[in-house]
Amino acid sequence: MSAAEVSAADLAVAARPPRPARAPSTRFLRSELRLIFGRRRNQAGLGVLAAVPLVIAVAVRIANPEPGTGEGPDFFSSITGNGFFVALAALTVSLPLFLPLAVATIAGDSIAGEANAGTLRYLLTVPVHRTRALLVKFAAIVTFAVTATLLVAGVGLLAGLALFGGGPVTLLSGVQVGFGDGLLRLLAVCGYLAIGLCALGALGLFVSTLTEQPIGATIAVVILTVTSFVLDSIPQLSWLHPYLLTHWWMSFGDLLREPVFLPDLRLGLLSAGAYAVVFWTAAWARFAGRDITS
Amino acid sequence: MxxxxxxxxxxxxxxxxxxxxxxxxxxxxxxxxxxxxxxxxxxxxxxxxxxxxxxxxxxxxxxxxxxxxxxxxxxxxxxxxxxxxxxxxxxxxxxxxxxxxxxxxxxxxxxxxxxxxxxxxxxxxxxxxxxxxxxxxxxxxxxxxxxxxxxxxxxxxxxxxxxxxxxxxxxxxxxxxxxxxxxxxxxxxxxxxxxxxxxxxxxxxxxxxxxxxxxxxxxxxxxxSAAPQVRVETDRPTEAARVLRELGLSGVAVQAEAATGGLDGLAPEKVVATLVHDGVPVRGFAVAAPDLEDVFVSLTGEGFDVSG
Missing domain, CATH: 3.40.50.300 (P-loop containing nucleotide triphosphate hydrolases)
Known part of the structure; x- marks a missing residue:
């Protein structure tokens, strides 16, 4: 066969060998994180979260000019003695609304936001496998939940140390431990709370596959969270409490006992794990075979 | 493929x-x-x-x-x-x-x-x-x-x-x-x-x-696939249409001063010769392929409006 007999179509095919699939990489996840952390709205939300410990630290400092004279419940009373407790007070205050709202915003946006912007159909025809999309979206929600929790604790810790100083930490059970031990316990508290928030994120991911309105998905998740808190406060419904999403969150205080009181923490982790698995699976069941008409 | x-x-x-x-x-x-x-x-x-x-x-x-x-x-x-x-x-x-x-x-x-x-x-x-x-x-x-x-x-x-x-x-x-x-x-x-x-x-x-x-x-x-159309201009369109039908043209139609029909493979010169032979005064004669729009209208039965 002479060169002249090679058809244009043959040349075109020869010039374009099929591209090989590349090894799994973190490009998709990094792209997701850039979308989340690069967005002004989310940056403002993180700013609000960081403001909570600052407000607490400054307010307590103004009210109690003399260190070591604080009186009152919970962590607030301990703040003047040790700045360490600003972080714990800030986490406690943020837990009923600010932290769940932040996670609900990201989770509600995950699929519904893409559908609403019209980017979902282009994402899926790149192609991105639908299971892969849900895995990466959830990984991004987890990253955000961890970041948000660490941000509140980290800013609280720095503000507390600056205004009240550090030193040995007196635990809830009255035992004093070194500052380093205290920091490890604070890190464990952040991890425990972040896991609870990830369970909420899985719920948000599922709700996000049901709609093309990201705000609607976020509001639905916040309403579910608040409902859970309300039901948890009604003693007559005590039989229901162990099954509520938010019931175990406040058990993080058990990490500040000596020795650490494990039973409730174990149940809390089990509950969060169950919620995460059930709702991620529900999201997958809903999304994997859905007609994309957005 | x-x-x-x-x-x-x-x-x-x-x-x-x-x-x-x-x-x-x-x-x-x-x-x-x-x-x-x-x-x-x-x-x-x-x-x-x-x-x-x-x-x-x-x-x-x-x-x-x-x-x-x-x-x-x-x-x-x-x-x-x-x-x-x-x-x-x-x-x-x-x-x-x-x-x-x-x-x-x-x-x-x-x-x-x-x-x-x-x-x-x-x-x-x-x-x-x-x-x-x-x-x-x-x-x-x-x-x-x-x-x-x-x-x-x-x-x-x-x-x-x-x-x-x-x-x-x-x-x-x-x-x-x-x-x-x-x-x-x-x-x-x-x-x-x-x-x-x-x-x-x-x-x-x-x-x-x-x-x-x-x-x-x-x-x-x-x-x-679209058959060319002939158009005969004449002052006796009815007679022209009769001749066209006898020749076997399809879809013959009579207009004010013309007759039209689909050629269906017939030689156009034969159509003119027959018309003249039968005494139909031919003032004008044209063969035209229909444009694509006509073809599509014939396929869809309507113009390009929104389907209900």
Whole structure:
């Protein structure tokens, strides 16, 4: 066969060998994180979260000019003695609304936001496998939940140390431990709370596959969270409490006992794990075979 | 081999049949015009082809790979524009393309910059690449969608109304771009409701009407299949019509000062000779091939209005 007999179509095919699939990489996840952390709205939300410990630290400092004279419940009373407790007070205050709202915003946006912007159909025809999309979206929600929790604790810790100083930490059970031990316990508290928030994120991911309105998905998740808190406060419904999403969150205080009181923490982790698995699976069941008409 | 092939592809939404047993065959290397009025099922067919919507019945293949099973391997070789552009409003045009490149498991990260810049240059968006997408005009958005469709080397482009919203200059540029891609060997399936677009850049055509594919062939075949019409101008049209009928012309019609009919392979000079021989005064005689619009109206039974 002479060169002249090679058809244009043959040349075109020869010039374009099929591209090989590349090894799994973190490009998709990094792209997701850039979308989340690069967005002004989310940056403002993180700013609000960081403001909570600052407000607490400054307010307590103004009210109690003399260190070591604080009186009152919970962590607030301990703040003047040790700045360490600003972080714990800030986490406690943020837990009923600010932290769940932040996670609900990201989770509600995950699929519904893409559908609403019209980017979902282009994402899926790149192609991105639908299971892969849900895995990466959830990984991004987890990253955000961890970041948000660490941000509140980290800013609280720095503000507390600056205004009240550090030193040995007196635990809830009255035992004093070194500052380093205290920091490890604070890190464990952040991890425990972040896991609870990830369970909420899985719920948000599922709700996000049901709609093309990201705000609607976020509001639905916040309403579910608040409902859970309300039901948890009604003693007559005590039989229901162990099954509520938010019931175990406040058990993080058990990490500040000596020795650490494990039973409730174990149940809390089990509950969060169950919620995460059930709702991620529900999201997958809903999304994997859905007609994309957005 | 056909770049796109479907058999009995059907989609029902509740009671409504959006796509009804469509058998598409888009030969490799062609520019296939997927023509039909708004609401005739073109976009749903394209969503079915790309696996965005699951068919109620039927099957199809892209570039020889059965769908949706082969989507992971075949879709990287397919560029798409589905129902208008869709991008993140708070990212720039360039960052939107980088995002699409980042999620493509077949794309080499080292080449991202080169691919994105080349795609932006191809559609004339280099100067506006840093602007937020939400500040783009409709024409710029459409161009960005075309840049995304051609971000990586493609063997097949599936473009849904690619010239929608473009000014005449932009329309010309996009048509030239499609023609250039087709010359390089890319198969193009292009949906449109504009007959002129099909006549200008397509070699093949499929006509959708109320969810059904009512015609599919090369443009040349479609033109040839339409019988040329003769038109006899005379002051005795009734007699002329009688002669035409006796000769075996089809669809003979009488007008004020003329008679018309389909030639059906008859030699036109024989028609004139017979008319003169029978004493019909012939003032004028013309043979005309019907234009494509007439052909499509005869196929769909109506003009290019919205299907209900």
């Amino acid at each position: 056909n770049a796109v092939e479907s058999h009995g592809l059907t989609k029902r939404f509740g009671r409504q049949v959006a796509v009804d047993a469509v058998d598409l065959a888009v030969p490799q290397g062609t520019v296939y015009g997927f023509l039909g009025p708004n609401g005739s099922g073109k976009t749903t067919t394209i969503r079915l082809l790309l696996g965005l919507v699951r068919p109620t019945a039927g099957r199809h293949a892209l570039l020889g790979a059965p769908m949706p099973g082969g989507a992971g391997a075949v879709l990287p070789r397919v560029g798409t524009l589905v129902e208008g552009p869709g991008f993140h409003p708070y990212l720039s045009g360039r960052d939107n393309l980088r995002r699409l490149d980042a999620v493509d498991r077949y794309a080499d990260p080292a080449g991202t910059r080169r691919r994105v810049d080349a795609a932006l240059a191809r559609v004339g968006l280099s100067a506006a690449a840093g602007k937020h997408y939400r500040a783009y005009s409709l024409g710029m958005r459409q161009r960005l969608a075309l840049a995304a469709a051609t971000l990586s080397p493609r063997e097949l482009l599936i473009l849904d109304e690619p010239t929608n919203g473009l000014d005449p200059q932009g329309t010309r540029e996009v048509r030239a771009l499609i023609a250039a891609l087709a010359r390089e060997g890319t198969t193009v399936l292009l949906s449109t409701h504009l007959l002129s677009e099909v006549e200008q850049i397509c070699s093949h055509v499929g006509v959708m009407h109320r969810g059904r594919l009512v015609a599919q062939s090369s443009l040349a075949q479609l033109r040839a």
